[in-house]
Amino acid sequence: MKRTILLVLLTLALVASGVFAQTTITYTRWAGTQEAIDFGKMVDTFTASHPNIKVTTDFLPWDAYWQKVQTTVLAGNAADVISMASGMQGAFITRGVFRVMDDLPGAKALYAEMAKGGRDADMVAGKIRAMPVGAGVRTMIYNKALLDKAGLTYPDPSTPMTWDKFAAMAGKLSIKTGDAYVQYQAYFHVMEMYEAFVLGYGGQILDSWTKPTKVLINSAKAIQGLTVMQNMFKNSVFPPYTGEWQTQYGTPDDAVATGKIVFEQTGPWGFGPLVDKKIDIGTAPLPVGIVANRATHGYLNSLALARNIKAGAVTNAAWEFVKWACGAEGQLEFTKTGDLPANTKAMAQAQASNPYSSSNAILTKEIMKPFFSELPFVVYGPMLPTSEFGGLVQTALTDMFQMRATPQQTAAKIEKDGNSIIASLFE
Secondary structure (H helix, E strand, C coil), rough: HHHHHHHHHHHHHHHHHHCCCCCCEEEEEEECCHHHHHHHEEEEHHHHCCEEEEEEEEECHHHHHHHHHHHHHHCCCCCCCCEEEEEHHHHHHHCCCCCCCCCCCCCCHHHHHHHHHHHHHHHCCEECCCCCEEEEEEEEEEEHHHHHCCCCCCCCCCCCHHHCCCCHCCHHHCCCEECCEEEEECCCCCCHHHHHHHCCCCCEECCCCCCCCCEECCCCHHHHHHHHHHHHHHHCCCCCCCCCCCCEEEECHHHHHHCCCCEEEHHHHHHHHHHHHHCCCEEEEEECCCHHHHCEEEEEEEEEEECCCCCCHEEEEEHHHHHHHCCCHHHHEEEEEEECCEHHHHHHHHHHHCEEEEEHCCCCCCHHHHHHHHHHHHECCCCCCCCCHHHHHHHHHHHHHCCCCCCHHHHHHHHHHHHHHHHHHHH
């Protein structure tokens, strides 16, 4: 009897001290069926080491997710922890709908651990609006047999070649039969690569990715990058630009599988068709213009805190989850869902442990080496409240790729019309 009373008193004391008290937070993200399972496991790993925090998850398909985020943010009842993707977050991150993180314990130190591209993407007007949690990046995938046939050596898996050297290979890799090409050297995602060409030759596009005041692309260095890019089409390094994602050469994610393309540009998600066709492949980083200005386009996933989050225990618990997920420990769990680390402290650990091979045996350390080589040089591009600037760039580059405009005319158009767009967005 005395023992029972003591146990009851001990339990009451533990409850009173908060040991058994739990704070519930909500975490939302887009996810397919398998992704929901993977992210659920990540949350379970967190709660196992944080028993005082309960995480309620809400995983939705891509389109439904963004619709719900928009609705709940406007209504003031959004989830506590909200997942962001760089291609979509501009409409949110630039409008002050997230809680600024600067005053949270350890936030500035954690932000400093992120690769530069992530820091540029999640900071608006000098304030941390979200915390980078994972990165996606494309690198070059090539058909070894076609390089062997042309008598060319394989590219280095860590050190990029220059665009000049890459273009010089077209004489052996872009092949004609009669008047028609039956093979092209490369099929890349050029609408995303323009940033790498402009920045890679020392140019700039905007003075800020998140809250720009002016367009900077109309400069000699930026135009040099655009000129090199246009020459890839002029000199038949790339197939003629149609503006379509799916062509007779496949897509930039599976072009090598067609047998008509030597180099494609994709991420770890794009290896399935190559495995199915049993193509012997190699990987290499994207070429560079000037080595000192190395850059490549990537995809950033981040975690934000809702502006309507309750102060006190809920904010503290939500921040604890974000801090864990974006820190070195949580990053290694997050990589199991397919992303590469955004946190520089986790990069070497992920490269050494290579969690990617667990989902796809072809993703060996050697195959993954160029992806890690690219990570420190990833940029995420303009993140503006609307799609107007992106639409302008797409129209202008299409004209340039199809030889209806010179690089000089393209840069001038993007500058003139882009400055008008920016003035209307941030007046």
